[in-house]
């Protein structure tokens with residue numbers, strides 16, 4: 001299978017941003033959000049081994065990762081779906097799904113990426129499995145930690161990202177202004193303008 005191909009539907013959609021985005025306040029939540037627009041378009045950000053490797057490095061979890069294979073993508077997306085299920089359960093105060101817990105804990109039990117000190121600073125090189133274990137361990141910390149009451153789903157109904165709201169008075173409405181806030185505000189502005197325009201035309 002070609003590793004650089006992407007699904008035609010996503011390539012033709014000008015709204016879809018292929019860059020990985022880190023706006024959720026925790027790499028574990030950013031990872032859970034790599035399936036975008038879960039209720040509508042369901043756009044896969046980890047479609048190929050290359051994209052997964054890029055995520056591990058861009059997230060800052062590792063400085064270098066040995067090349068992933070298709071099986072690593074499968075394991076990563078399986079963990080991601082379990083993680084999203086657990087985050088959602090925690091956010092809504094529901095019970096954890098046992099299968100999802102087993103997937104997360106099994107990944108967390110494996111050896112993680114280990115940082116090393118070098119003359120030029122910290123360097124973390126890992127295998128995909130080690131990088132995935134680090135994601136799972138971060139998720140365990142997040143879901144058992146003090147940020148749980150701050151978990152919020154983005155106010156853009158299409159977005160479905162869950163983020164940690166550390167804003168004063170926990171008033172943050174969007175995963176990010178660039179990713180969603182500005183889009184929604186512009187849509188609201190257009191809708192208001194349309195209403196005013198239509199209202200002005202009435203006799």
Ligand SMILES: [Zn+2]
Nearest residue numbers: 154159175180
């Ligand atoms: Zn959003």
